[in-house]
Amino acid sequence: MPTTTKMKNNSSKQPGNRMFRMPATVKKKLVAGVILLAFLVTGTGASLFWVQEPASAAASQAVKSDAKPADLNDSAEVAAFVDKVMKSNMDLFEIPGAVISIVKDDKVLFSKGYGHSNIEKDAPIEPETSMFRIASTTKLFTWTAVMQLVEQGKLDLDTDINTYLKSMKIPDTYLKPITLRDLMTHTAGFEEGGMGYQITTDEKKLPGSISETLTEHMLARVRPPGEVVSYSNYGATLAGLIVEEVSGMPYNDYIQKNIFDALDMNYATVQEPIPASLDPYKVLGYASENKKFVNKPTTFEAGFRPAGSGTVSALDMSHFMIAHLNDGSYGNKQILKPETAKLMHSTAFQFDKRLPDMALGFFELNVNGQHVISHGGADTLFITELYLVPEEQIGIFVSYSGGNGDDAKAGMLQAFFDHYFPAPEVKLPASPSEVDVQKYAGSYKFTRRNFSHIDKFFSLLTEINVSVSDNQLSIGQGEEQMLYVPIEENLFQQVGGPNQMAFRTNESGEPTEMMLDFLPGLPLERTQLIDQSKFWLSLLGISFVLFISVLIGYAFRVRSVNKMEKPKKRAVWLLVVTAGWALITCVLTITEVMNMDTLERLSHISNSVKIFLIMPIIFVGLTIALLLCTFQVWKNKYWTVFKRVYYTLIVLGAVALSLFFYHWNLLGWQFG
Structure with missing residues (x-):
């Protein structure tokens, strides 16, 4: 979750990352050191996490807040405080439109809109009626629907989902089947995917059949279910299909009848495009261009609707939050039984019992000592987050229509908790002296990544490198460095911060996976050398130096080459052509793939990408020809031994680049 070169890749604002878009400051801390920017992007701004103290801070120093909590029962004070934070964030993070709704004890404590729903028409945001796209927050409707059918006895959380699927089946890759519990905790074991098909801006492709979409773009099962979290839009969409096929109602209709109508959510829909009667209330999404907000096309989920098609007003979301906080009831309406609501909010899966992780469909957070369950969402324009604090009967819904919404929502949450629930004192216990800190050092990649298609390439540079500094684990560098000290077996505490x-x-005591408590649902696994960015970047760097030396050498010795015998001359020309083609291929092909913006990458495969992917194939052909030529070079003893060795090194560089294209699925057209 490292940068020296920034590329045009806004993939942190992609539907594929909805819940798990790391707040910008944290991303910067975690990815410092990677050569190029890929898949997740770095940013600046506020974060919901503790400000890191200098690396030299004593491990025994406490982290605490001396502030006294403000009174949440003082509605005037709440309004003034939240209003001030929201307005400040609107200006600071250049946000065109935002809305917030806070509930407590079965009532709306505060709700207000900011900015414009339509800048061109000077239409203000109205919390009652302005409808924001909430992307992956939609999953909470899907999970609620699943639990409604569970309590009706039509579904069971621990039964093979193929029992319920009628129009498709999930392959039996592993002996253990996937269950609804696995889907709701994102532990089904699917790889990630989405390039070219996850979203669309073309209404002609709507509505898309959920079943046909899941069948056409079926993702591989890469881990046994129930072992580790890997956030999955595909899995959530499968749950929506099960709701559809077991209830006998289309997904849209089921959510409308059993959630929206039941909770008097009159400005809410999962239909795409939204119904004509609600169209006047939709909030437009904006991007900043040349210091102006420019309206951009609406994105649609099509066949992935259960994972992110919701468009809802803040006040309607307050009804949904109240129902979940009030044991499934809103007014005289009951959408879940009390025991079902409690089950949904309870821990259902943990990477480590000492850290927050997953409830049924909700992600757990520990904010200033408070147990929070949440779910967020993001598409190319909108940023949304929903937080529930069941023990305090508090719910917060916030959504933004552009700008740096990630930083704004994180700043809003932390400001709220600092004001009303100041952080308790955190003291570091003495570090166990017997802990072998060095064994934890290494490279770790997120479990949520692709293995089978071209999407795999985007995980090349997305990793966290853990190093050891003064018997402490270190992530990041310089001012962005985060230090952790051991406090228990396999558990580390942040120095100068609350994070763990x-x-x-494994059985040998070697680390296999890692989790940071402020990234719920984003565990990482120890990376083998073949998947480490430093391995490939080193090979590519050496190869590029060799290729460049060939071109420079040829430029200085072109006359002497032309005087060579034809076989030797052909061998040199083939070497020069291969070296030149290698550099051109890397510059054009990799740049073309990396430079796709989020919308382009997830909505279609452009012809230019298809054309550029021909180049690696040609390069492999040249490499094979070069290998055959190398045998002739040695057999016929062209030139001196030194020159033959040099020639062979160039060939090995070409082989390394060919393997790079093959390993990262850039060889051919491997689309999902």
Whole structure:
């Protein structure tokens, strides 16, 4: 979750990352050191996490807040405080439109809109009626629907989902079947995917059949279910299909009848495009261009509707929050039984029992000592988050229509908790002296990544490198460095902060997986050398130096080459052509793939991408020809031994680049 070169890749604002878009400051801390920017992007701004103290801070120093909590029962004070934070964030993070709704004890405590729903028409945001796209927050409707059918006895959380699927079946890749519990905790074991098909801006492609979409773009099962979290839009969409096929109602209709109508949510829909009667109330999404807000096309989920098609007003979302906080009831309406609501909010899966992780469909957070369950969402324009604090009967819904919404929502949450629930004192216990800190050092990649298609390439540079500094684990560099000290077996505490890091180990005691408590649902696994960015970047760097030396050498010795015998001359020309083609291929092909913006990457495969992917194939052909030529070079003893060795090194560089294209699925057209 490292940068020196920034590329045009806004993939942190992609539907594929909805819940798990790391707040910008944290991303910067975690990815410092990677050569190029990929898949997740770095940013600046506020974060919901503790400000890191200098690396030299004593491990025993406490982290605490001396502030006295403000009174949440003082509605005037709440209004003034939240209003001030929201307005400040609107200006600071250049946000065109936002809305917030806060509930407590079965009532709306505060609700207000900011900015414009339509800048061109000077239409203000109205919390009652302005409808924001909430992307992956939609999953909470899907999970609620699943639990309604569970309590009716039509579904069981621990039964093979193929029992319920009628129009498609999930392959039996592993002996253990996938269950609804696995889907709701994102532990089904699917790989990530989405390039070219996850979203669309073309209404002609709507509505899309959920079943046909899931069948056409079926993702591989890469881990046994129930072992580790890997956030999955595909899994959530499967749950929506099950709701559809078991209830006998189309997904849209089921959600409308059993959730929206039941909770008097009159400005809410999962239909795409939204119904004509609600169209006047939709909030437009904006991007900043040349210091102006420019309206951009609406994105649609099509066949992935259960994972992110919701468009809802803030006041309607307050009804939904109240129902979940009030044991499933809103007014005289009951959408879940009390025991079902409690089950949904209870911990259902943990990477480590000492850290927050997953409830049924909700992600757990520990904010200033408070147990929070949440779910967020993001598409190319909108940023949304929903937080529930069941023990305090508090719910917060916030949504933004552009700008740096990630930083704004994180800043809003932390400001709220600092004001009303100041952080308790956190003291570091003495570090166990017997802990072998060095064994945890290494490279770790997120479990949520692709293995089978071209999407895999985007995980090349997305990793966290853990190093050891003064018997402490270190992430990041310089001012962005975060230090952790061991406090228990496989558990580390942040120096100067409240965050923790846990590891899983194998039977030999070697770390296999890692989790940071402020990234619920985003565990990482120890990376083998073949998947490490430093391995490939080193090989590519050496190869590029060799290729460039060939071109420079040829430029200086072109006359002497032309005087060579034809076989030797052909061998040199083939070497020059291969070296030149290698550099051109890398510059054009990789740049073309990396430079796709989020909308382009997830909505279609452009012809230019297809054309550029021909180049690696041609390069592999040249490499094979070069290998055959190398045998002739040695057999016929062209030139001196030194020159033959040099020639062979160039060939090995070409082989390394060919393997790079093959390993990262850039060889051919491997689309999902």
